[in-house]
Amino acid sequence: MSDQLSNVQPQFLTVGEGEAAREIAMLVRPAQAGNGAPALVWLSGYRSDMSGTKAVELDGLAAELGLACIRLDYSGHGLSGGSFGDGTISRWLEEALAVIRHVAPERVILVGSSMGGWIALRLAQELVRQGGPKLAGPKLAGMVLIAPAPDFTSELVEPNLKAKELKSLAERGYFEERSQYSPEPNIYTRALIEDGRENRVLDGIIETGCPVHILQGMKDPDVPHAHAMKLVEHLPADDVVLTFIRDGDHRLSRPGDIALLLSAVKGIIRSSTNRQMPA
8 A cells, every 4th residue: 555645745743842842744634524433643663654564554544444543753753853863752752742632633542563652652641641631632542552662772672782882872872783674773872761761661550541452473573572471461451452473573564464453453443432332
């Protein structure tokens, strides 16, 4: 499926003030008139953007079903402004929250890939924590998490740092790591790692208040499938489904993987519709 840029044009929202201000790009597909189903919100992974395969396929599903769909590029990613090196979980969370509140759907289904799964879980917490009708934002109708990487900085990066990387962090404030997905190396900054500790979600019960469907490849070289199992242990109060894909990698972008993703999203849509029906 090709991207729907022909009829959904990028919009830009300024997030932050003063030197922290950055222009955040978003693609917002409006719902068809009278469609009261939740809006789909795409949350990309680290160094990914809103024009990736899974994001485009999600938007295509929204077009097919007449749903609203919101995609955004974090600062330093894709069409958005700002420096990638300034990026932290708190900063990217702030941007996602600002975009959702700007579009202001009544209900949302968060679909987060890899780091986007962490952002989705933090969004769920913030939507509950920042109470009040004007601040609370939309109701969370469900979540689909693809190879979610909550707390990846403290759980997956920090424990495996080598002496050379620790020295680079201390002396330069960042270290580089070869990427399987890009000729450019991944860059992990000291600020990202320190901020990651402040955004941990795997240190207690995560109350999303909505159904959660996790898709996880068992041959994922970046996020071990044991990490998905650990996440489930922190979601005991919610309706959680964990689907393992035996030969699945981290991206889960093959046609069969995409079919599973779209099926999971449709399942959440159906359950949200049923919950809206009067008893």
